Amino acid sequence: MNKIAKKHSQNIHFEVKSKLSILVDTTKIYWDVITHTKHPTLRGRESDVKRVLSEPDEIRSSKKDKSVLLFYRKFDNRYLCVVVRFFKKRGFIITAYWTKKIKEGELKWRR
Secondary structure (H helix, E strand, C coil), rough: HHHHHHHHHEEEEEEEEEECCEEEEEHHHHHHHHHHCCCHHHCHHHHHHHHHHCCCCEEEEECCCCEEEEEEECCCCCCEEEEEECCCCCEEEEEEEECCCCCCEEEEEEE
């Protein structure tokens, strides 16, 4: 394990086995960026994000970047989307956000 990978693994905030059987994680520092700067409505919603990754309604690939997948699960009248970049058989959360609509992109999996 190289120094960067080792440092990353020591700082993991949470890790989830996705529906595609790939481990997806985020660090505490990056999760704080998402929940305090980008999307404060996700503060305290780690369990929902984990559920989207492990039990999504739908998974789509990004139209812009094929190494990025968007995981969606409906909660009440909106979807929680978790955006994940895959690299060397691992996944890293890029962002997560609430949306009313699923984006276009190739369908990879549907419940």
